Amino acid sequence: MRKIYIIGIGMGNPNTITVKGGKCISESDALIGAKRMVDSFKLDNQETAFAIAPDDILNWIEVHKEIKNISVLMSGDLGFFSGAKKLRTLVEDQYGSIWGNEQIHFEYIPGISSICYFSSAIGIAWEDAEIISLHGRDDKDISAVLNHTKTFFLTDGTDHTVRKICGRLVESGLGNVLVFVGERLSYEDERITKATALELYEKDFEPLSVMIVLNDNALYREKNTLGIRDEEFIRGNVPMTKEEVRTITVSKLNLSKNHVVYDIGAGTGSVSVEMALACPYGDIYAIETNPEGINLINENKSNFGVKNLHIIKGLAPEATENLPAADRAFIGGSKGNLDEIIKSLVTKNPEVRVVINVVALESLVEAVACIKKYGFKDIDITQINVSKAKALGHYNLMMGQNPVYIIAVQGITEAV
Template sequence: IVSMHGRNQNLIAAVAQNSKVFSLTGGEHSPNQLCLKLCDHGMADVKVYVGENLSYPEEKITYGTASEISKLEFPSLSVMMILNEHANDFKYTVHGLNDDLFIRSKVPMTKQEVRSVSISKLMPKVTDNIYDIGAGTGSCSIELALQAQAGRVWAFERNPLALELLEKNKALFAVNNLDIVAGEASEQLVDMPAPDCVFIGGSGGNLCKMLDTIYTKNSDCRVVINAITLETLIEVVEYYKTRSEYDLEIVNVFAARGKKLGAYNLMMAQNPVYIMTALKKGE
């Protein structure tokens, strides 16, 4: 049961993961607009019943596919029953999903082992507003959106190829609570809602400026920064020397993955990553 009346719940994920979903509609979330979103996420063929003016003489129930319903007009205050025969009942109850689940290319991606530790340090809550800065392929954005199903995630990325992958992975995982923001993050952050927590995988040389903007919006914001270079590590350490109200924790994660070579198995080292967590003292 989902209410889209004055709310922004993740109806798309609910339909993708459940064979039966009942939803209240209202405002901008009319039945046809919601069905358009279902179509955009590859669920044009799900069966939809729309009830309008229930219990009144003009009561009417309309049946069709999401594609058919999206072309019709209904009162904003209606109800929907959505049936998905191909629902995936696997619920993403843990973070650190297998890398192979994501659509990938040469665009950098935060790998499973590092992603799992980073999200653990970030401690996202189900209702959090979250920034993912330098989102790349979107592996962290997707996982954060799955963790914060009653919240919202903004993925900031400036690479056109990465933006294409972000859109594809968003559709693949049906995370309608993920917004993709194109362009330079340090400029785009200014007009965004205040975040509860922020993951920074890439800063484009504007790290200190972005942190200042983030803390102006919410001084209690939880921040996790990943870095592979000593220069970024030093920049973060120096920044938090001037912000004595925060505790900075640094973890260096080394991971190696097995690779088959003939009859032997070799361990192939991945790049060591610095995972830096900044929390306001007392939290």
């Protein structure tokens, strides 16, 4: 039976590989991997192949059936942003199991990950860190740091270098966060730097570095459920969606952490704040025309520290023309433009999910007509009647609020 060892080699320095990994490499007839890795471990009697892509690795193994024992070298650990993930899938597709079959057996040997090595080097535990790889991805580095006391980054050497990440932190008012940067980890010229983002954003580092960012002032809520008390918001004289209605409304949006969301007719920004906290890696756009409302949204944004909340002064749909397409939209006030607003939403994203709150029966009729006109599906209409106790002397009397219709719809049958 042929034996294929998929080995996490750690940082790259042969001294950091596990004993079992080193033993398998020394007993193999061939090594496959990036040139730097193979050159670090190869023996004189071993055949070598330079390949990184999982497809190329598996093809080479198939072509060279005469080689019985092969070690495939992967950087770091196999379970930490590793090419082993795709390779396992390809192995399963081709041989029926990630372990192979009766003719060929695959064994997976872990290594020391960059976060494990780096955390030990700087004396910090990593089990509570938010872990983000920026290789070819558009994750929200600012939101991660803002919402977590400890964030680990794998940089990508292009749009997400140490310098650029620190620059974005400074621009977002996070220049005082403490940053650790690791370069060429485990090698003789290893370098570890500790400074604030403000001190580092004009300095250059190795393209593929690692970072740990500490933010002692990260946003923290004792509860992660929806339903912030009305008393926690600055209200002024602008109408505000009340706590119980707001909680159900936001839950009907079915938010994910990276969604782009419009709050049309944002009022005091209470719904915007709830959505911004529910979407830490997303962007929330509060559209409002009332100057007092805009000031209140600004105050509530500052009070809750939600930097992913963006305030747009203007009337929808015109005010949304230059915004990214919404994944979700809440319409709390349309100023008579409901049809135009919905048309704009579905034109930019046919699969947008929309929640509309109305009080007047005439507004309900208009909303239902728009839903039919634009072919929405999964229509969910709920009426909410909320009464809250008010103390009068020794008694508590239930005081009713206006009934509210919450209309939630998903997508459309065809683009407009």
